Amino acid sequence: MKRTLETIDYHEDTEEMAMFAKALGHPTRIAILRHLEKSCSCFTGEIVDIFPLAQSTISQHLKELKNAGLIKGELNPPKVKYCIDNDNWNKAKSLFCDFFDINERNTSCSV
Amino acid sequence: MKRTLETIDYHEDTEEMAMFAKALGHPTRIAILRHLEKSCSCFTGEIVDIFPLAQSTISQHLKELKNAGLIKGELNPPKVKYCIDNDNWNKAKSLFCDFFDINERNTSCSV
């Protein structure tokens, strides 16, 4: 990716939003998140069973969602229970709201 | 990217949202869009001048934003004037709102 010039410094919000968007930039990851939104939390195995993809592939997607901060995994050996990371989820929500000029109210479903 | 199984069919919303998110998944493209949100429309050259990137690189980013439908370019030879594509912008807005469970009201700034 050759960059002769120094790396660009964007505003923190810009960098952060791009990071979240990148994590959301794959249909499998959107689908995983939708599932976690509904079921609140579930084990890797349940997610694997939803998709016609290898277990290692799903694990990879979960890792990326975790790296972006959108989900977190709770150890429950030998299982791992995943759920939405609400703090970062709300952060992402705010960033997208600002970006799209949305009047953000009633941001949470019933809290 | 070896895929032995048939390609997965996701819900249309899921596919579409992933496509928009992917386009938003780079800080330069976020910054370009923020600029277009402010200035309403501008020529390629003006955008090129903002970033320490080659003209061809910016052109590439503009192409991706155009392919995703988020912007459109109006020929104004030899210049090209870019602006937000409001229809698709609103579509993207809705998808993200649904996804993040946002009560979408007052979606436009003053229309």
Added chain:
DNA sequence: AATATTTATCGTATATTTGCGATGAACAAA
């Protein structure tokens, strides 16, 4: 201790993305 279950990680192959310079196309100005 041996086996089964669950999940992450490694190694690999291929595709896509990101960046650049060079070139070409389209038009305006001289």
Added chain:
DNA sequence: TTTGTTCATCGCAAATATACGATAAATATT
């Protein structure tokens, strides 16, 4: 007609992403 301006596209290189099977780690069960 020649020259300059503006922008997209081509061709290339390097990095990253996506997918898979195989394997390892961690624990429960037998």
